[in-house]
Structure formats: C-alpha cells, structure tokens
Amino acid sequence: GAVVSQHPSWVICKSGTSVKIECRSLDFQATTMFWYRQFPKQSLMLMATSNEGSKATYEQGVEKDKFLINHASLTLSTLTVTSAHPEDSSFYICSASGTSGTLTDTQYFGPGTRLTVL
Amino acid sequence: LAKTTQPISMDSYEGQEVNITCSHNNIATNDYITWYQQFPSQGPRFIIQGYKTKVTNEVASLFIPADRKSSTLSLPRVSLSDTAVYYCLVGGLTDKLIFGTGTRLQVFP
Numbered sequence: 001g002a003v004v005s006q007h008p009s010w011v012i013c014k015s016g017t018s019v020k021i022e023c024r025s026l027d028f029q030a031t032t033m034f035w036y037r038q039f040p041k042q043s044l045m046l047m048a049t050s051n052e053g054s055k056a057t058y059e060q061g062v063e064k065d066k067f068l069i070n071h072a073s074l075t076l077s078t079l080t081v082t083s084a085h086p087e088d089s090s091f092y093i094c095s096a097s098g099t100s101g102t103l104t105d106t107q108y109f110g111p112g113t114r115l116t117v118l
Numbered sequence: 119l120a121k122t123t124q125p126i127s128m129d130s131y132e133g134q135e136v137n138i139t140c141s142h143n144n145i146a147t148n149d150y151i152t153w154y155q156q157f158p159s160q161g162p163r164f165i166i167q168g169y170k171t172k173v174t175n176e177v178a179s180l181f182i183p184a185d186r187k188s189s190t191l192s193l194p195r196v197s198l199s200d201t202a203v204y205y206c207l208v209g210g211l212t213d214k215l216i217f218g219t220g221t222r223l224q225v226f227p
Contacts, residue, residue, distance in 0.1 A: 002164070004161075006161075031212065032212050034214060034215070036217075043205070043217045043218060043219055043220055044162070044205075044217040045217070046214055046215070046216060046217070049214050091159065093161045093162075094161075095161075095162075095215075097211070097212045106150075106152060106164065106167055106211055107152070107164075107215060108164055109154070109161035109162045109163070109164075110161050111160055111161045112159065112160060112161045114159065
C-alpha cells in the first residue's frame with residue numbers, strides 16, 4: 001500500500017513553454033500533498049504544501065505564479081511550471097500523506113519527474 | 119520545525135550492521151521521527167517511523183532514547199543495494215518535512 005505515482009517520469013521542453021506534472025495517490029486518499037525540487041547532488045527542497053480544495057502554501061522564495069499547484073481531489077495534485085527556463089531544470093518530487101486502512105498518516109513519495117528545459 | 123544533524127557520509131562492508139545517528143535537539147512533543155532512503159533519480163522511500171523507544175520492521179530498527187533528542191537507524195547486514203542516501207526527518211505526521219543533507223552510505227563488497 002501507500003503508492004504514489006507521478007507522470008511523466010521525464011520531460012524535455014523548450015524554453016518559454018509550460019509543463020504540467022501529475023501526482024497521484026493510488027491506494028489512499030491524500031489529504032495533503034507536498035512538492036519538492038532536487039538539484040543534482042543536493043537534498044530535497046520543499047516548494048509548497050497543498051491541501052485538497054484549498055490554495056497551496058508556498059515556501060519562501062518560491063514563485064507562486066510560476067509554479068502553479070492544483071489539488072483538485074484527494075488523489076490528484078498537479079504542478080505546472082509556467083514559462084519554463086533552463087534554470088527550472090530539476091528533479092521534481094511529490095509526496096502525499098493521508099490514512100488508508102492500517103497506514104498511519106505519514107508521507108509517501110512519488111518516483112519523481114526529471115524536467116529538462118532547453 | 120526541528121533541525122536534524124546527520125553524518126555526511128559513512129562507509130561499510132557487506133554483511134555488517136550499520137548504525138546512523140541523527141541529532142534533533144529541538145524536537146517537539148508531537149513530532150515523530152521518520153527515516154527515508156533515496157537512490158539516485160528516485161523519490162525517497164519510507165524506511166521506518168517512530169515516536170519513542172524502539173521500533174523494528176522487516177528492513178530496519180529505530181532506536182530513540184527517552185529524551186528523544188537523537189535517534190539511530192540500524193540496518194542489519196547491509197548489502198551493496200543498500201548504498202544510498204538516508205534522511206532523518208522530524209515533524210508531525212502530516213506536517214511539511216524539511217530535508218537536511220542526509221547521510222550518504224557506501225557499501226563495499
């Protein structure tokens with residue numbers, strides 16, 4: 001149990017285009033989802049926290065107009081990188097927390113999405 | 119949010135027991151301690167979580183002293199496939215998690 005998926009697993013786009021990344025909790029309802037970014041050889045950096053049906057809370061320094069987050073249901077959150085530029089190239093990872101059966105509320109992570117902006 | 123401190127790296131050999139200690143002096147009453155494993159280009163994988171004393175599952179044990187200011191992840195009989203980065207995090211069960219540097223474990227044959 002506690003499986004989180006992301007789609008796509010990798011994406012290459014041209015500078016100036018927008019890219020949408022999906023995060024799904026497959027076997028539990030995620031009351032809260034989190035989005036992280038990870039650069040090579042570095043730790044994960046939290047970008048934002050989203051709760052189903054409400055606006056996301058962004059960490060300091062993260063542009064909310066550039067990284068649009070939608071958490072429309074208890075199993076799906078999306079991150080849209082708008083007008084992507086090469087410096088947005090990174091590994092984007094989502095996590096979800098919720099309760100399913102015997103699972104405690106803890107965070108389970110998706111496999112990540114590699115974004116490369118040319 | 120409690121800050122955590124871990125060794126940057128550790129080396130071990132196959133078959134040995136590895137203990138990774140994490141300091142979290144400012145842990146709050148409702149904080150849990152969670153350990154994750156991350157391989158390159160993958161999302162972190164949940165290993166174990168605890169609140170106090172000792173927790174054991176099929177892959178690891180977590181030792182937490184009474185003051186909860188530190189915790190130790192114990193990996194019994196590591197193999198080459200355990201080479202990864204291990205993160206210790208503290209926080210409420212549904213709180214945001216702030217990742218530290220993690221511990222890069224290298225297992226040699």
